[in-house]
Amino acid sequence: MKFYLTLLMVGFLFVLNAQHPATTNRHSVAHQNQKVSIYNETTINSKAYDFSPAFFGDTLVFLSSKHAGPRDPRTGQSFFDFYYSPIGPNGSLRSPKPFSLNLNSAAHEGPASFDLSENKVYFTRNSSQSGVDLSADAGVVRMKIFEATSGLLDWEQVSPLSFNSDAYNCMHPALSEDGNFMVFSSNRPGGKGGYDLYVSRRMDGRWSTPMNLGGRINTTGNEFFPFFHQSGTLFFASNGYKGYGGIDLYMVQGKGDGSWAEAVNLGEPFNSEADDFGLIMDQEGKQGYFTSSREGGVGGDDIYSFDAPDGIQGVVFPDYKTTIIQVFSEQSDSPVSGAEIKIYERIIDSNGEIGYNRLPRTSVQMGIDGKAEIDQRSEDLEEPDEVSNREGKAYIMLDVSKAYKIKVEKRGFFPAEEFHIPADNRFNKPVEVPMRRDDCITLEGVVKDASTGDPVPGVTIFIFNQEEKRRRTLSTDERGIFKECLPDGYRFTIEARRIGYQEAETQVQTINRRGNRSLGTSIELVPDPTTPRSSQQEAPPSPSGSQAEVPSLDRRSDMKVGNRFVLNSLQFEFASAKLQEAAATDLDHLATLMKANSRMKVELSAFTDCIGGEEYNRRLSLKRAEAARDFLARRGVNADRILVFGYGESNPIVDCDCEGKGGGGVPCTEEMHAKNRRTEVAITQK
Numbered sequence: 001m002k003f004y005l006t007l008l009m010v011g012f013l014f015v016l017n018a019q020h021p022a023t024t025n026r027h028s029v030a031h032q033n034q035k036v037s038i039y040n041e042t043t044i045n046s047k048a049y050d051f052s053p054a055f056f057g058d059t060l061v062f063l064s065s066k067h068a069g070p071r072d073p074r075t076g077q078s079f080f081d082f083y084y085s086p087i088g089p090n091g092s093l094r095s096p097k098p099f100s101l102n103l104n105s106a107a108h109e110g111p112a113s114f115d116l117s118e119n120k121v122y123f124t125r126n127s128s129q130s131g132v133d134l135s136a137d138a139g140v141v142r143m144k145i146f147e148a149t150s151g152l153l154d155w156e157q158v159s160p161l162s163f164n165s166d167a168y169n170c171m172h173p174a175l176s177e178d179g180n181f182m183v184f185s186s187n188r189p190g191g192k193g194g195y196d197l198y199v200s201r202r203m204d205g206r207w208s209t210p211m212n213l214g215g216r217i218n219t220t221g222n223e224f225f226p227f228f229h230q231s232g233t234l235f236f237a238s239n240g241y242k243g244y245g246g247i248d249l250y251m252v253q254g255k256g257d258g259s260w261a262e263a264v265n266l267g268e269p270f271n272s273e274a275d276d277f278g279l280i281m282d283q284e285g286k287q288g289y290f291t292s293s294r295e296g297g298v299g300g301d302d303i304y305s306f307d308a309p310d311g312i313q314g315v316v317f318p319d320y321k322t323t324i325i326q327v328f329s330e331q332s333d334s335p336v337s338g339a340e341i342k343i344y345e346r347i348i349d350s351n352g353e354i355g356y357n358r359l360p361r362t363s364v365q366m367g368i369d370g371k372a373e374i375d376q377r378s379e380d381l382e383e384p385d386e387v388s389n390r391e392g393k394a395y396i397m398l399d400v401s402k403a404y405k406i407k408v409e410k411r412g413f414f415p416a417e418e419f420h421i422p423a424d425n426r427f428n429k430p431v432e433v434p435m436r437r438d439d440c441i442t443l444e445g446v447v448k449d450a451s452t453g454d455p456v457p458g459v460t461i462f463i464f465n466q467e468e469k470r471r472r473t474l475s476t477d478e479r480g481i482f483k484e485c486l487p488d489g490y491r492f493t494i495e496a497r498r499i500g501y502q503e504a505e506t507q508v509q510t511i512n513r514r515g516n517r518s519l520g521t522s523i524e525l526v527p528d529p530t531t532p533r534s535s536q537q538e539a540p541p542s543p544s545g546s547q548a549e550v551p552s553l554d555r556r557s558d559m560k561v562g563n564r565f566v567l568n569s570l571q572f573e574f575a576s577a578k579l580q581e582a583a584a585t586d587l588d589h590l591a592t593l594m595k596a597n598s599r600m601k602v603e604l605s606a607f608t609d610c611i612g613g614e615e616y617n618r619r620l621s622l623k624r625a626e627a628a629r630d631f632l633a634r635r636g637v638n639a640d641r642i643l644v645f646g647y648g649e650s651n652p653i654v655d656c657d658c659e660g661k662g663g664g665g666v667p668c669t670e671e672m673h674a675k676n677r678r679t680e681v682a683i684t685q686k
Contacts, residue, residue, distance in 0.1 A: 032313040038269050038306045041289070044085045044096045045298040048078070051291040052111040052225065052278040053303050057118055059084045060289065061099055062303060063109060070106060080108045082123075091287070091305070102154045110143065111172045111225060111278065115179040119150045122161075122173040122182065143169040145184060163200060163210050174226040174234075182207065183234065185224035193220035193240060216260040217252055225277045231285060234260075237277035241265065242319075245273035249290065251314050264314030270306070285311050320397040321422050326430040327392045327408055329437065335392025336435055339410040340384035343396060346403040348578075354499075355458045356405050358478065359385065393430070398422045403612075407477065408433045414442070414485040417474065424613035440485045441510045442518040447480045447496050450524040455480025459525070460670070462495040471667045486510050486519075494521065497670060501525035553589055553681075564682040570628065577623035579631055587628060590681060591635035601641045601685035604628050609673035610649040610658035622646025628679055643684070652676040 044050060046066040053062045062085070065078040072079055082099035098104060103112075103123065110124025125146050144164040148155040164170050165188065172185045180202045185195045188210070196218040198210035217223065221240020228234055232254045239247045241263065248271040252263040270276060274294040281288025286308050293301050327336045344356035386394035388408075398404060400422040407417045413435040420431050447459045459476040467490050476482045486492060488510050495505040504523050553565050567586040570579070594600050606625035608617040625644035633639045649658075653675045656668035 032267055033269065033308065035310050036269055036306055036308045036312070038304045040297060041093055041303045041305055042298055043093045044083070045302040047299040049080070049300040050298075050303050051301040053280055053289040053291070054112050054114060055280060055282075056084065056114050059086050060093060061112060061114075062096075063111065064096070067098070072108070079106065080110070082109055082112065093305075100155050102156065102158060103148060113173045113175045113182075115175055116177065117179075120147060120179070121150075121155060122147050122175065124171040124173070142166055143171040145170045145173050161207055163207055169195075172224050172226060174228045176228045177230045181228070183213070183226040183228060183236075184210070185222075185226065186210070192218040193222060195222040195224050197223045197226055197234075197236060213260070217263055225279075227278075227280050229281065229285065230283050233285075235266075235279045235281075237279075238263075244268070244271040246293075247275040247277050249276050249279050251312065266312060266314055270312070275301075281306075281308075281312075319400050321400050321428065323396050323398045323420070323422060323425070324428070324430040325386070325388070325394045325396065325406060325408075325433060327388045327394070327410075327433045327435060329413075330434040331437055335388070335390070336410060336413065337388055337390045337392055339388040339392070339394075339408050339413070339433075339435065341386045341388065341394050341396070342407045342409075343385045343398070344405040344407065346405065356475070405475075406431060406433065408435060410435065412438050414438055415483050419612070421612060421616050424616045436485055438485065440487050440517075443484045443486050443492075443508060443521065444518065445482050445494065445521040445523060447476050447482070447523045447525060449501075450526045456498060456501070456525055459496050459498045459501075462497070464493040464495070466491045466493060494523070496523045496525060498525060500527060502528045553586060553593065559593070559683065559686065561683050561686050564680055567628075567679045567681060570679050577620060577627055579624075579627040584628075584631060587631050588635065591632050591637050594632070594637045594641065595635075597686065599685060600683065601643075603643045603645060603682045603684055605645045605647060605680045605682070607647050607651060607676060607678050607680070608649050609676045610652065610656075610668065611673065614648055618646055618648035620646070621648050624679060649676070653678065 044060075044062065044064075046064065048064060048066040050062060050064045050066065053060050055061075062083055063080045064083050065080055066083075067078055067081060069078055071077060081104040083096040084099040085096040086094040088094060103109060103121070105125060107126035112121055112123035114121050123146055124143055126143065142165070144160045146158055146160050148158045150156075161170075168186060168188045170184055170186045170188070174183045175181070176183075182200050182202070183197055184200070186198050187195050188198070191212060192215060197213045199213055200207045200210045202208075212218065217234075217236070219238060219240025221238060223236055223238045223240065225237040226234060227236070233251050234254065235249065235251045237247050238250055241248065241250065243265055249266040250263045251266060253261040265271060266279075270279070270290060272292060272294040274292060276290060276292045276294070279288060279290035287306065288308075289303055289305050291301050291303055325341055327339045327341075328334060329336055343359050345359055347355050347357055386396055388394045398420075403419070403421045405417055406420055407415060409415045414437075416433050416435045418431055418433050425431075443463075445461070447456045447461075448454065449456055455476070457476055457478045457480055459480070459482075461474050461476065461482045461484075463472045463474075463484055463486075465471070465487075472484060474482055474484060486508075491507065491509045491511065493505055493507055495503060497503050502525065504525050506521055506523055508519060508521055510519075558565075565586075567590075569586045570584050590602070594602070604625045606621040606628070608621045608624075610617070612620075622644065623646070625646050629639055629642045629644050632642060654668075654672040656666045656672045658668045
């Protein structure tokens, strides 16, 4: 591939940046395509360069410099020509032959794309004929996209497309299934980087002015070799993302509204430390071909076939950001050095249960090219991820798409923890962790499974001061241990809660300790895998003080414009926008009502609890409302009849004091949070 890019671009006033991105944590992504098998197609590959396959009927058309003949004086290699190889009944390729006298010129040809009728071909070619430069720019040979029509004996009417230019390159055309859209690569002015992907539409027999595919696909690097699959998925190659090295293969899904989802790396075995590009595959998406310069090939660039019985699964590489952790003394406001810092990543399992796991790595370092390099953790989990320096600071790379719990410990201080979402920290402010000196009575507790005796991590611990009516919330670590500083002279109730267990509590006191500055306690949790969730929303009191009747989707008399209903069965766990369809009976009922009344339109409004940042909660609530709308759409309700709104933590049903934000003066309980996490539906037309 390096040879090909040099050949096509160095001579055209472009030099490919040959830096390889930093290697990422392959162990976490390579398993996704375990059933994929790849094979070097030795029948068609040569010691020269063989690349960019394309389907044409029952044959495979590709480019090669294997032939003898005129050579490019800048490279000493033969000019690229089209070859074809018949595909046998068992998928094997036959010996290749030159494809077309009219398409193969005295200059270079590039990747081609055929329409489904096989009557049209679009391909890349130097803007020269018979060695004569047509660009009228001395010493510059541009790449242009040409079209040709199938004739009786060969391809005919070879001509350049109207959007080509002598000022920049256009190359690597890829047609949509209906032949009305073409995606190609160009370094035309106004792009995101070196080479970007553009799209042009065929209207009234002409191709429209190309439009840049935007920042969801294009980077400051180079994007090229696109392929439009019948499913609407766009495959392409790029050196502008985090990847395995060199040029990698990517795929991106079209959303159907003209926008694109996030581009994802194809992972191994499609990508390697070498250059990988030019992927095509059959209509079922289970077999295809691509080009690679990886070790073990026959020549410079080789064509590989692949079998993917489960299809191709993309890989999203994480985006890391440096997070500064500032540890200081709560009493003196001075920095605390030597504090041990452990980072826990928040996880949500298939049952919606929230947990925290130590990061599966020792650290994330920045490579020389600014990319994140990940090292696997080999030390014991007791070892800290970082230790604060003389300024009380520590620097840790965190994935901006995730949420974390930061725990800090140091002798002479009580453990402290902070919840952190990197995406909410738009100005990258330090995460401040205040620590209290150990000048009170140390409570150390352990929570165990009553049936097995094993420690239970991730248990939420509530410590209530019975006299002062104050509450402190913390959680057990991976050893099931929690610690807290308790003042002298009080009685405390300690509650332990975790999904899958029955709640448990115990009491301790710090009255008349007689110099003993520590105490311990143990709590056993009884497993309860069928812990029920409340399916009924409490009705608000009426002005007279009695319970008002809550509007119900089950009562026909309540089906009035302006009425608002709480979808009680629809519950989202903390920080999750994933809708559990088994717990969406209210949405199923709403879908039935809307399909029976085709004029009915509704608003879906989602609300969160008050934990976390306000902007994060607003975005999360909108995603939840969109998930509910998508559920209704899957049940046959037109999405145009549904408006969605995300109000975040505003308009709570229960007003309580949450994370120092104020609100009612009563500390929020989990039951209060659960009531505030809700989705409502209002009838706007009937």
